[in-house]
Amino acid sequence: MHRGLKNLYLIFIFFALFAQSSFSDIIKVDGKTQKVGVTKFSELFIDDQSHFSYEDVSENTFGDNFKSSNSTAVSSKTPRETIWLRFNIVNSSNTTFSGKLEIPIVWLNKVEVYLRTPSKDANRTFDTLKLSDIKEVNARSFFIPLEMSALQSSTIYIKAQGVNKMAFAPKLYSLEKAESRTIYIAMLNGALIGILLVIFLYNLSNYLTLKDKNYLFYLYYLVGLLFLVGTYYGYNIQLLWDSSYEFNENIYYPIVAFNFLTALLLSRNFLKVESQSAKIDKYLLILAGLSVLLGIFGLIFGSCNSSAYATLIFTLVNFIFLVSISAISIKQNISGSGYFLLAWLFLSVGNLVLIGLVLGFIKYSDLVYDIYAVLVVLNILMISFAMVERIRDEESQCEFKVQKEHEVASKLNISKKELRELNEKLQRKLARQEKELETKSKESQMLSNKxxxxxxxxxxxxxxxxxxxxxxxxxxxxxxxxxxxxxxxxxxxxxxxxxxxxxxxxxxxxxxxxxxxxxxxxxxxxxxxxxxxxxxxxxxxxxxxxxxxxxxxxxxxxxxxxxxxxxxxxxxxxxxxxxxxxxxxxxxxxxxxxxxxxxxxxxxx
Structure with a gap:
């Protein structure tokens, strides 16, 4: 009887707390909660001028400014604006709920999370805890520990700001599922870095052995791709930039420009553009110069709409050009050009998806975010296959020449006597040629000392x-x-x-x-x-x-x-x-x- 009255009392407080809100649903959690996308349960307020604080937006009179998001993810419309999300959460179990709130770092610069709960003090209505003070950063996501007592109800406010436009899709996990999510992120980043490093070391070994410039340009391209993927997935923040998200955003465009430049130079050397078509080579060098200018522009102006749109346009032009010269090379029967065509098609799709996320044209989802890694791996595998095909074709050509020489020798079937006669004729011819060469070289010999x-x-x-x-x-x-x-x-x-x-x-x-x-x-x-x-x-x-x-x-x-x-x-x-x-x-x-x-x-x- 006493327990039933207690539950009735808590339910009464809960409805009293949220009576003025317009939430269409409430997130119920317990120890079995697996993955909850909180955006579709949330209300959204966009602060264009980044003017309001938590104290402002948490006032009861401010509630009408929040509108239902009705989406699995939200995106900012302009750079540096502030997005506020709020949602209700209740622990529906009779035990303490321990979990984590994941906020993917998709071009975020600053995140603050506040937990607002009913106060037990008669003089206060609410207690507020700033959860982001105890956040855990794991490469590409903030993981914010969240703990709620049995049958506790709360309101969570999330404040997010980006250097550029940002995609925003928080998720809620129980502690066990959050650990699984952390392991998945670590494995994805580790696998991606591992594949890039293995291919880099393999091609470094090939370059040191064969001294082929194709491998040298491929190494430059892999370095650029390693930094590009690291900026996109956030492991550069952990390993290189010391958690500087703003620098991670500002350095993104110079890294993209370097990636364009190395891709152009690799294609120029591998597809023999300079020798096959002087006109196409001229356009390629112009694009290479524009890549350098794009990198300088991004470095000076940082992350802004101009940089994003310039990169989008240049990405379209660059990959249309790379796909075109790869297709032309296929017609010219240049070995490995088919794989190059596939490589640039994969990467062009990946980069367009990436920039679409940056500019808000594509809504964030884990699948869209992670598909870029698959496309990058397919890109470098296709280039590696092209390198292998080039080596095999060269070996086949050498074997073909040797086979032809053997066939010619077997068809001649010259006897020993004929060989001696031929040898004597060759010696006499060589002797005459030597005399002629000696006569012609006397003048040049006089000019030298030896x-x-x-x-x-x-x-x-x-x-x-x-x-x-x-x-x-x-x-x-x-x-x-x-x-x-x-x-x-x-x-x-x-x-x-x-x-x-x-x-x-x-x-x-x-x-x-x-x-x-x-x-x-x-x-x-x-x-x-x-x-x-x-x-x-x-x-x-x-x-x-x-x-x-x-x-x-x-x-x-x-x-x-x-x-x-x-x-x-x-x-x-x-x-x-x-x-x-x-x-x-x-x-x-x-x-x-x-x-x-x-x-x-x-x-x-």
Missing amino acids: DEVTKLYNKSKLEEILTNELHRAKRYDYEFSVIVANIDGMKEINDTHGYEVGNSVMKEMGELFIRHIRYLDTVGRWSDNEYLIICPQTGGKHAFTAAEHLQSYVERNKFFFIGKATASFGVTDCQPDDTLQELLKRAYEALAKAKEGGKNRVEIL
Whole structure:
């Protein structure tokens, strides 16, 4: 009997409390409450000038300003206006209700929540608790703890302000369901970040391995997309911006502009726009420049209607352009362009939905809000598929070329004799070509210091060094010597083995001389089969000894193609009145004497 009177008393207070309100329904909660969209149970008041406080709107005389929302979500009409929601809630169970009020952070800058309950004090009619002082922020939502005693009834006021236009759809959960909702949000954000990071690291590895610019531009695009999605879903607030919602709104448009820029540059490189169509490439570069200007505009003016509408228009133009060049690339049979077309179609739908939410054209719902993540994942998967298709096509082309070469070789079915004859013809042709090339390259060789075959100094450089040594000898009265080395039987080597083998012998011989002369000596190729060695500060006898050592090294050396080879050496030292011609004449006379004496020997004059 006593309990029944108590319940009757509470019901009387409840109806007395809300008699002046025009609520069409009351939210009843208990321990089994799963998910309640409070907007459709609420009354709405939009404060265009953000003038009124809670004390103002909670007055009984203010009640007529609230109108039924009749919607699952509400949106602001202009930036920075204030939305007030109020709704009645009653704990219909005989136990304490513990739950959470979720307010998704869909471009909100400031949220205040007040709980108004009947006062137990006879001198006060109502008690008010500012719930937002104990709010919990979890990435993309405010979660505000709410606790009500058994059979308690209350009115909740929500005040929301946005940097830009905002979408607004609070929801009420029991504590258990709120935890499930928190886990879902964490899993969605974690999965999205994880997919983006995995694809980023995979393509970073591909770029470091293949050095393909397509992967580099894709990495830039993924970085922009990571920040864009982070701004949209709120994890940038937790991880980067330190809960600065206003900065999160203001940085959104520069991030969108960077995303446009990287998408254009990626498409330009992957679809080969520059080489395929100079006119389209010109328009693409203009759009890239406009992307930079859009980012600067958004950074300067922040989140405002102008930024939002400029971004909407640019999004339409940008994605129409990207879809168009992808379709053109399909006609041009550019590998991977079909996947690119799908990628930009997915992302264009996602971005249009996103901007539609920002501008209030699309009403907020969890499904609409979360579908953007699916479209982003589809976008990056399509681009990744395009990269894989490009690699497979290139591999297929290489395999096709190899297969064709094998088919050609099998069809020829040339015998050994025919192959030898063909080889001899090719060698003779190569020999003629080498002579022609040598004739044509002599002029260019004179301009350089190095011989193309031996990589030693050429005749022009050796003459320069000899001239300097002669001047020095006459001025400072010091001695130096020269050695002329000639490979014995070079003509026979060329005739027998070919000029390529002869060049190989010349190169090996030069390398042998380099290894066994002093560091201050100079060796170079003087003619087709002759070397000149200049020995500063060296008399004839010492130069003769050095030449004998070289002759011995040559005789003992085993050359790669021909095995053994010998060389003859002519040595002379510089006389006080020598000219360059006289010095070289004596060296050649000494060389001739060595040849006449049986080759493979050293003579001095």
